[in-house]
Amino acid sequence: MLSLMAQFSIAVIAGDGVGGEVVPEAIRVLDRVTKLDYTYFDWGSEYFLHHRRMMPADALDTLRKFDAILLGAIGHPDIPDHITLNGLLLPIRRAFDQYANVRPAFLYPGVASPLANAGPIDMIVVRENTEGEYAQVGGFLYQHQPEEVAIQTAVFTRRGVERVVRHAFELAVRRNKKRKVTSITKSNAQGFGMVLWDRAFAKVAAEFPEIDTESLLVDAAAMNFVRRPASFDVVVGSNLFGDILSDLSAVITGSIGLAASANLDPTRKNPSMFEPVHGSAPDIAGRGVVNPLAMILSGSMMLDHLGLAEAAKSIERAVATLLADGKIRTPDLGGISSTREVTDAVIAAINGNAHVH
Ligand code: IPM
Ligand code: MN
Numbered sequence: 001m002l003s004l005m006a007q008f009s010i011a012v013i014a015g016d017g018v019g020g021e022v023v024p025e026a027i028r029v030l031d032r033v034t035k036l037d038y039t040y041f042d043w044g045s046e047y048f049l050h051h052r053r054m055m056p057a058d059a060l061d062t063l064r065k066f067d068a069i070l071l072g073a074i075g076h077p078d079i080p081d082h083i084t085l086n087g088l089l090l091p092i093r094r095a096f097d098q099y100a101n102v103r104p105a106f107l108y109p110g111v112a113s114p115l116a117n118a119g120p121i122d123m124i125v126v127r128e129n130t131e132g133e134y135a136q137v138g139g140f141l142y143q144h145q146p147e148e149v150a151i152q153t154a155v156f157t158r159r160g161v162e163r164v165v166r167h168a169f170e171l172a173v174r175r176n177k178k179r180k181v182t183s184i185t186k187s188n189a190q191g192f193g194m195v196l197w198d199r200a201f202a203k204v205a206a207e208f209p210e211i212d213t214e215s216l217l218v219d220a221a222a223m224n225f226v227r228r229p230a231s232f233d234v235v236v237g238s239n240l241f242g243d244i245l246s247d248l249s250a251v252i253t254g255s256i257g258l259a260a261s262a263n264l265d266p267t268r269k270n271p272s273m274f275e276p277v278h279g280s281a282p283d284i285a286g287r288g289v290v291n292p293l294a295m296i297l298s299g300s301m302m303l304d305h306l307g308l309a310e311a312a313k314s315i316e317r318a319v320a321t322l323l324a325d326g327k328i329r330t331p332d333l334g335g336i337s338s339t340r341e342v343t344d345a346v347i348a349a350i351n352g353n354a355h356v357h
Contacts, residue, residue, distance in 0.1 A: 006037035008306050011066040011271070013055075015044040016084070017280025019072020021288065022295035025343040026070070029318075030299045032347050033311040039066070045076035045084055045280075054087030060095045068302050069273040072295065073280040086136070089275075093129050096270035098263035099160065100167040101129035101242060102301070103277060105229075105249035105259065110324040111333065115252050119230035122177060125249050126168040126234060127242025129263055131160045132193070134239040156193035156238070161200035167266055168236035169208040177233055180212040181205070184221050184237035184245065197238065218245070225249060250277050257291030257332040260298040262305060274302040288338045291330040293319055296346060318349035 014023040030036060041062075043055035054074070056062070063069055074089045075081060092098070107113050107121035135155035142148045165183070172181050183201040187194035198215065205213045216224065218241045224231065225248050237245055250259035259277035276294030284290055297319060303312035322328060328345040329335030337345075 006035045008067040009037045009039065009065070010302070011063050011069045012038050012040045013043050013069065013088075014040070014072040015074045015088070015280065016046070016076050017073055017282050017285035018278070018290040019044070019074070019280055021285070021290050021339055022276065022292045023070065023072040025292040025339060026295040026299040028343055029296050029315060029346050029350070030303070032350050033314050034303060034308055038070075043088060044074055045079055048076075048079060048084065048087065054084060060091065063092065063271060064096070066271045068271050068306060070299065070302060071273055071275040073276070073278065075280040075282070077282045090134065090136075092273055093263050096263075096273070097130060097265045097267070098270070098272055099128065099130045100164055100262075100264040100266055101127040101246075102171070102262045102264055103127065103242075103246040103249065103259065104301075105246070105253045107229075107253045108258070108320055108323040110326045111254035111258070113252055113254055115226060115229065118252060119228075121229045121232075121249075121253050123229070123232035123249060124171060124175070124234050125242055125246040126164060126171065126236045127246060128160065128164040128237070128239050129242075130239075131155045131157060132239035154190075154193050154238075154240075156196045158196060158200055161197050162204055163266075165201050165204040165236055166207075167264075168234045169204060169211055172211050172234040173208065175233070178212070179210065180214065180233040181208075182214045182216055182221070182232055182235045184218050184235060184241045185215055186218050186241070188217060193238075201236075221245060222248060225252060246277060255291060255332040257294055257330060258297070259294050260301055262298070262301045264305065272302075272305055274298040274305075288340065289331055290339050291332050292339050292343050293323075293346075296343070314350055314353065315346070317353050318346050321349040321353060322346055 014020045048054050074084050103125040105123050133154045138152040140150050168181050185194050185198055187198050229252055250256045256278045261277050263273040265272050276298050300312040300315035322345050328337045
């Protein structure tokens with residue numbers, strides 16, 4: 001008998017809250033389309049409550065050996081976010097140089113946008129993911145005193161900006177849709193970092209004369225995401241701007257429960273990490289009603305990154321079929337189905353679609 005060795009090894013960190021519910025569901029779907037080798041790590045806030053750290057001291061060395069990381073969610077109502085997130089999510093993004101945080105926003109047929117006349121929405125926010133406003137450079141002076149001072153410095157490097165902007169342009173070429181990249185800036189008020197950003201954008205843009213460009217101030221971009229979301233293709237922004245705008249791009253496509261993301265090291269020197277945009281959602285955790293689709297679609301982004309494009313597409317097609325059908329959906333999309341029922345329906349759609357071709 002032929003035994004199939006899994007081609008790729010995946011580190012799985014389900015993490016906190018609904019992470020523990022959506023990760024096994026995504027793996028049920030992935031198992032249907034391809035065989036991967038999964039290793040599970042119980043890191044996160046429960047681990048913190050026992051060990052006073054979110055993951056072991058050698059966790060990054062452990063993770064480095066994997067081809068990719070699948071992450072559920074991090075965040076606990078009883079532990080400050082700056083501890084949980086600086087103890088796990090953000091160090092992984094930085095250590096593995098996952099500099100492109102890729103967040104597609106697609107309005108699926110059958111899903112209602114909160115925007116009237118939204119038109120077709122099909123954009124990708126590419127967020128710088130290793131520096132900028134998240135660099136954690138700064139400090140406190142006179143901590144906890146009335147005269148307390150906090151300094152938080154944003155760090156923009158030419159290399160850091162150019163590489164993420166280049167990734168955005170390459171994506172616009174590969175997508176071959178509107179062939180447009182929008183840069184998000186605030187150089188009218190932030191006269192150093194954002195000016196460097198603008199210059200780096202202009203330099204890289206010149207390498208891609210076939211791609212249209214646009215530069216928007218972040219406040220105007222927020223308005224245009226609502227006013228004319230169909231005008232966007234690839235949008236590239238700094239760590240903080242991309243964070244904020246990718247919640248907006250998620251919600252205008254119906255629910256953050258559909259928003260997938262990839263933290264990519266495009267050089268492939270380090271493992272990339274795939275996670276839904278939604279957090280641990282303690283308000284609905286444990287009730288079996290979280291939407292598994294953001295995690296499932298993050299899994300399909302992982303397959304695509306690993307070069308398993310056909311398997312990735314079969315998942316995306318199944319999700320599209322399910323959403324167009326409209327019968328089975330979780331409460332965030334106005335339905336009454338459970339997490340499990342939605343996953344079962346995705347798997348049924350994969351089976352059904354498989355017969356078609
Ligand atoms: C995200 C999240 C994180 C971020 C938080 C939880 C630190 O909001 O992935 O968008 O800001 O990057
Ligand atoms: Mn965010």
